[in-house]
Amino acid sequence: DKSYKFVVCGAGPGGLAVASSLGRRFGEKSIAIIEPADYHYYQPMWTLVGCGIKTLEDSRRKMADFMPPQADWLQTSVTGFRPNENIVETADGSTVKYDYLIVAVGLQIDYGKIKGLPEALEDPNSMVSTNYSSLYAPKTFENVRRFKGGHALFTFPTIPIKCPGAPQKIMYLAEDYWRRNGMKENTKISFNTTLGVIFPVKKYADVLQGIVKERGITVNYQHKLLEVLGDKREAVFELLAEDKQGETITVPYDFLHATPPMAPLDFMVGQPISDQLGWVDVDPKTLQHKKYANIFSLGDCSSVPTSKTAAAVAAESRVLKRNLLEVVKGGSPRLEYDGYTSCPLITSMDKAILAEFDFNVMPLETFPIDQGPPRRWVYRLKKDFMPGLYWHMLLRGWWGGPGFARKLMHLGDHSK
Ligand code: FAD
Ligand code: UQ1
Incomplete structure (x- = not known):
């Protein structure tokens, strides 16, 4: 051998x-x-x-x-x-x-942990999708396009998952799409997450809180998706809050973007x-x-x-x-690795927040300006620059992350 x-x-x-x-x-x-x-x-x-x-x-x-x-x-x-x-x-x-x-x-994406989800994802008419698979990401857009108003539901599973920003990025994109296409009036949007916060890093969570408030998005914390009843268009959640343990609720939807648990x-x-x-x-x-x-x-x-x-x-x-x-x-x-991780949090069809943080979920930002507010150039970075960086630099072994750039741009600031 x-x-x-x-x-x-x-x-x-x-x-x-x-x-x-x-x-x-x-x-x-x-x-x-x-x-x-x-x-x-x-x-x-x-x-x-x-x-x-x-x-x-x-x-x-x-x-x-x-x-x-x-x-x-x-x-x-x-x-x-x-x-x-x-x-x-x-x-x-x-x-x-x-x-x-x-x-x-x-x-692996653990679809099987959510009863009824695999069947609902496979059904072309179900209005259920997930961006976490090449099989279903195109279906998300089909569903966004044919959504005629009603309740749009987005879920976040138990952690760990890859790219923990992605379950809400698609929500902001869809919300913007529906707003631009006159579909926002008769639409209610919910984000049901197992977590007790909207994002693990407080700095970015504070900004996102403002965004969901301004756009009328309801965030339901400590809600864990258990089952999708595809035929009835209902989703069953377990409530994780201490005073509600064991309780479940059933939520009707007209559009569901599910993020399954991962393993x-x-x-x-x-x-x-x-x-x-x-x-x-x-x-x-x-x-x-x-x-x-x-x-x-x-x-x-x-x-x-x-x-x-x-x-x-x-x-x-x-x-x-x-x-x-x-x-x-x-x-x-x-x-030694410092835990550096990053997630361009897309907040609309033309803006994003460049979230960058470390093991202690403390911001570790590359650019010498405040990366909290959503910015147009970050969206362009995500959409137009990152793919090239990935294909031609990262996969070829030339890109070891922006640590050197961060240190250069924060010269003299020894906390970075
Ligand atoms: P993978 O990319 O999963 O690669 C694993 C490889 O191993 C695959 O090629 C697979 O075929 C192979 N493999 C599987 N089983 C075996 C086996 N038994 N033997 C040999 N090979 C095997 N990251 C960001 O930085 N920014 C983002 O904005 C971002 N957004 C995301 C949005 C979505 C919807 C998703 C799904 C991910 C996102 N990510 C993002 C996360 C990022 O894609 C992953 O973290 C990254 O791909 C992990 O790389 P990896 O090499 O560890 O694993
Ligand atoms: C990054 O290095 C990277 O991998 C190539 C990503 O994945 C697509 C990212 O999303 C980000 C933000 C980075 C970090 C790079 C810079 C320039 C901040």
Whole structure:
């Protein structure tokens, strides 16, 4: 069976950012990437797909076009890990040996946790969709377009989820679309979230509070979606507030954008490299595995307690690469990840808030101006600049996040 110096599991942004750099540095025959998919999706674009601003095709590229030229692409799935033997098992029945392992297999959308949701998503006439899948993001826009007023309901599940801003970004886009198309008058909009706050970072939550108030959006806290009754167009929520425990309510809707809960991939649960829940058990600062020094992980599949985003992947990739090289050279990890994550919170069809924060959910802003208010240039950054940064810089291993730019633009301010 095969053997490589580096084996990278998954060719999402995490896997490709690391593999591209390793490929340039270590050359032919040193790296294998195990990835089953034919296509790579730029998932952050699905928010815009859901409101007809981009198409699903805009978010998709052939995987082959982004595989580092020096790496061997093994087009199969990882099925298990034997870290004591430095072996990965794959779906084609073979094994791959490594000196160093990088795990970046992402997470799964757990549709099955919400009774009736899979059926409602599949039904083309149901007015139920989710931007969290390439299968249903285009349906979101179909539903936005054919909505004729009534109750538009948006949900936020139990955490962790990837890009925790996305469940409300589509709400602001849809609200703006309906306003521009004369559909706002007879429309009620609700955001039902399991959380007790609208966003985990207070600075941005305060701004968002003002926005929902101004636009007449109702936020229902501590509401957990349990079931979708697609035929009746009703959603059942469990109330999580202490004084209401065990109570459920049934809410009629005419439009539903559901964000399902998310979970580690099934095969990751119970692996020797996984924690209790199934996340790869790494040190959140060094990204090195807590038990196996030759294993690293980044991105959505890791146990790192920051908001799971491509922006976090960028910053993590920089730390991981540096620390991995130290270990390859016989040393130990030196660079520490600060939890940097970012989420351009789209607040209308022409403005967004550039939310950037760290492990302590404290703002960690790149630009030397107040990033609290929604701004037009941030929307343009999200819509027109980020895709290029992603395809040509991050996936090629050239983009390690804006940390250096932040320090440059805050010269003399040692708190940043
Ligand atoms: P993924 O991108 O999920 O890649 C995992 C890869 O592993 C895939 O190619 C998959 O095919 C492969 N894989 C799966 N199983 C196996 C296996 N068994 N063996 C081998 N390979 C496997 N981030 C932002 O920064 N900003 C945003 O505005 C933003 N908005 C978002 C909006 C939406 C609707 C969604 C869904 C996501 C958004 N994100 C955003 C989050 C971002 O897309 C993810 O955090 C990012 O893609 C994570 O990268 P990853 O490499 O860890 O995992
Ligand atoms: C980022 O680096 C990134 O990954 C490429 C994103 O994902 C699409 C982002 O949304 C953001 C905001 C960043 C951070 C970059 C800058 C320039 C602030």
